[in-house]
Amino acid sequence: MPEEFEQSSAIAIAKEAEAIQAQHDLLKRPRLSLRTRITMVFVLIFVLLGIITIAAVLFISEVETKQQFLEKVGNYAFEIQQARRYEKNYFLYGSNLADALANVHMADNYLKRNGDEVKAVVGNRRYESMKLDLNRYQALLQKLLQEPPGDTPEKRRIEVELRQSGTQILHDAQEAMDEERTTMRSMLSTYMVTAISFLIFMFFVMAYIAGFLVRSMIRPLGRFMKYAARIGAGDYTPITPTRKYRDEFSNLAMAINKMLSELVTRQEQLMQSRKMAAVGTLTSGIAHELNNPLNNIGLTVEALTDGFDDYPDDEKLRMLEQVYSQVERASATVKNLLDFTRKEQPAFAPLSVKEIVETTARLAGNELKLAGIELDMDVAEGLPLIKGNARSLQQVFLNLFLNAIHAMPDGGELIIRAEAQDDGFVRIDVGDTGQGIPAENIDKVFDPFFTTKDPGKGTGLGLSVSHSTIEKHGGRITVASEVGKGTRFSVYLPTDGKG
Amino acid sequence: MKQGTRVMVVDDESIVCERLMKHLTGEGFEVETFTDSAQAIERLDSGPAFEVVVTDLKMKGPTGLDVMHHVSGNSPGTQVIIITGYASIEAAREAEYTGVFDFINKPFKLETMAALVKKAAKKAGKDRRFKGGGGA
Ligand SMILES: Nc1ncnc2c1ncn2[C@@H]1O[C@H](COP(=O)(O)OP(=O)(O)OP(=O)(O)O)[C@@H](O)[C@H]1O
Ligand SMILES: [Mg+2]
Numbered sequence: 001m002p003e004e005f006e007q008s009s010a011i012a013i014a015k016e017a018e019a020i021q022a023q024h025d026l027l028k029r030p031r032l033s034l035r036t037r038i039t040m041v042f043v044l045i046f047v048l049l050g051i052i053t054i055a056a057v058l059f060i061s062e063v064e065t066k067q068q069f070l071e072k073v074g075n076y077a078f079e080i081q082q083a084r085r086y087e088k089n090y091f092l093y094g095s096n097l098a099d100a101l102a103n104v105h106m107a108d109n110y111l112k113r114n115g116d117e118v119k120a121v122v123g124n125r126r127y128e129s130m131k132l133d134l135n136r137y138q139a140l141l142q143k144l145l146q147e148p149p150g151d152t153p154e155k156r157r158i159e160v161e162l163r164q165s166g167t168q169i170l171h172d173a174q175e176a177m178d179e180e181r182t183t184m185r186s187m188l189s190t191y192m193v194t195a196i197s198f199l200i201f202m203f204f205v206m207a208y209i210a211g212f213l214v215r216s217m218i219r220p221l222g223r224f225m226k227y228a229a230r231i232g233a234g235d236y237t238p239i240t241p242t243r244k245y246r247d248e249f250s251n252l253a254m255a256i257n258k259m260l261s262e263l264v265t266r267q268e269q270l271m272q273s274r275k276m277a278a279v280g281t282l283t284s285g286i287a288h289e290l291n292n293p294l295n296n297i298g299l300t301v302e303a304l305t306d307g308f309d310d311y312p313d314d315e316k317l318r319m320l321e322q323v324y325s326q327v328e329r330a331s332a333t334v335k336n337l338l339d340f341t342r343k344e345q346p347a348f349a350p351l352s353v354k355e356i357v358e359t360t361a362r363l364a365g366n367e368l369k370l371a372g373i374e375l376d377m378d379v380a381e382g383l384p385l386i387k388g389n390a391r392s393l394q395q396v397f398l399n400l401f402l403n404a405i406h407a408m409p410d411g412g413e414l415i416i417r418a419e420a421q422d423d424g425f426v427r428i429d430v431g432d433t434g435q436g437i438p439a440e441n442i443d444k445v446f447d448p449f450f451t452t453k454d455p456g457k458g459t460g461l462g463l464s465v466s467h468s469t470i471e472k473h474g475g476r477i478t479v480a481s482e483v484g485k486g487t488r489f490s491v492y493l494p495t496d497g498k499g
Numbered sequence: 500m501k502q503g504t505r506v507m508v509v510d511d512e513s514i515v516c517e518r519l520m521k522h523l524t525g526e527g528f529e530v531e532t533f534t535d536s537a538q539a540i541e542r543l544d545s546g547p548a549f550e551v552v553v554t555d556l557k558m559k560g561p562t563g564l565d566v567m568h569h570v571s572g573n574s575p576g577t578q579v580i581i582i583t584g585y586a587s588i589e590a591a592r593e594a595e596y597t598g599v600f601d602f603i604n605k606p607f608k609l610e611t612m613a614a615l616v617k618k619a620a621k622k623a624g625k626d627r628r629f630k631g632g633g634g635a
Binding site: 287291294302322 | 511514515522584605
């Protein structure tokens with residue numbers, strides 16, 4: 001018994017260890033909650049939008065500086081043009097040159113005031129050469145002013161130079177403006193391309209994010225639905241981690257695991273208490289089954305003590321034998337009852353069906369002979385081993401054989417067959433050619449204390465104990481019968497595969 | 500004791516019948532025993548009446564109650580003693596087992612049973628005299 005107990009508690013400990021391991025595995029993963037993930041996703045989107053907005057602002061301000069620059073260079077060019085117009089008037093009509101000089105002075109001021117900007121756009125060298133050109137133009141104008149009135153060859157020379165220089169200055173300003181316009185145009189088109197690319201990029205980012213949300217929310221939901229179905233079907237193995245990170249679903253998994261282990265213990269309690277309840281409803285049966293032999297013993301002993309001298313010796317002996325048989329009857333009931341209510345699992349080992357059936361048949365051999373019953377046994381060779389407890393299975397088959405024998409008081413045939421099934425079970429049939437079981441009793445034969453045998457002949461516990469034994473083995477037992485033709489009990493036992 | 504007081508014992512436990520037969524006969528009763536309640540009912544329906552019927556309650560075939568119904572149908576003066584296997588005599592009494600002289604629990608003593616049968620026989624005799632039936 002302690003061995004059996006150890007076995008069952010070892011199973012319980014292994015189950016508990018499995019549950020604890022699952023909880024541990026669930027917890028071990030780095031934590032990345034759904035909330036963090038969603039927050040991360042939105043932060044990412046916000047950062048991307050921020051970048052694009054800042055880029056747009058920077059771009060617009062850049063465009064604005066370029067615009068301002070164009071305006072300034074435009075003003076500069078205007079002053080130069082103005083100067084050149086006065087210059088032309090001077091040569092054509094001999095008008096005053098001072099206006100031209102004033103304009104050049106303004107242009108020079110423009111150039112100096114915005115020197116840094118211009119330098120940034122056209123480069124240091126061009127700026128310097130622009131400044132030199134302007135200074136030369138100014139110097140030429142001043143020279144011209146000092147020339148005496150009237151046409152001199154010196155004036156003509158200066159006029160040519162002045163024209164060249166003016167054109168050069170205007171050309172340079174124009175070129176700077178053109179360059180700036182081109183960069184502005186290319187900036188605008190870059191901006192447009194960037195905006196469209198960004199839109200496309202955002203489309204993919206969003207698609208990925210949507211997929212990510214689906215993966216981290218819808219998929220686990222589907223998985224949990226499968227878990228629920230599995231648990232509903234009675235598979236109480238704990239949920240183990242399938243993903244890298246821990247999140248709210250992990251908490252759910254842990255809660256479910258906790259619920260499962262609770263459920264398992266509750267179920268065990270329930271099974272035990274159901275058994276106790278069954279025992280409770282048995283009490284009347286027990287009272288009957290135990291009271292009768294006790295009563296018989298009591299009456300016989302009372303008769304013997306009261307009238308010890310009145311009975312002849314052989315009568316006394318017969319009465320004592322009666323007492324003994326009643327004691328045996330009571331102890332058989334008690335023994336069966338203990339088998340029925342036994343909680344701990346008997347030790348299981350791989351067993352050969354053939355061996356069990358044959359040894360049991362040998363035990364019943366004498367009874368078979370006495371009743372004139374023929375044994376027709378056909379157990380296939382090489383049946384897979386089953387997993388079970390030899391002693392309790394022998395008890396089951398012995399009870400089936402004895403029931404069959406009792407159903408054939410005038411002889412007959414006991415037919416035993418065993419074969420492996422495809423579904424991982426071995427099926428053992430125990431058939432007889434006896435009186436059969438009437439339809440109204442067929443549902444009751446597995447009930448405790450149901451018997452049609454004479455008092456003292458049967459406890460009615462045989463089949464109910466067998467039923468619970470086979471259930472403990474993970475198998476089942478069924479019956480088919482026809483009154484007057486015979487009965488067949490079929491026992492299905494799981495093979496020693498993975499069970 | 501009263502001569503010719505007839506007692507019927509019905510119990511599918513043959514030892515009970517054997518002991519009661521011996522003991523009650525020793526006490527001076529005329530005893531008939533039946534291990535088969537169906538036969539007992541047949542006897543009640545056909546043969547002369549009994550003063551006292553002692554019957555087990557839970558039996559294969561007709562139960563103790565069936566036996567009792569046949570008694571009260573055939574001979575109103577007959578007293579019925581019911582043997583029960585249950586400890587809940589009170590509950591049995593409260594149930595509609597009226598018309599029962601008394602219940603006795605298994606296991607019982609021969610002595611107790613004999614005393615109960617005697618009391619029942621006395622009551623049966625009175626009832627009969629009252630009805631003018633006489634004990635012949
Ligand atoms: N092979 C069979 N043929 C006909 N009836 C059967 C057969 N096996 C069982 N039964 C019926 O089922 C009843 C219950 O059987 P069960 O083995 O539980 O108790 P029992 O045989 O009466 O008592 P015990 O097993 O304690 O000797 C039997 O009394 C009988 O009526
Ligand atoms: Mg049996």
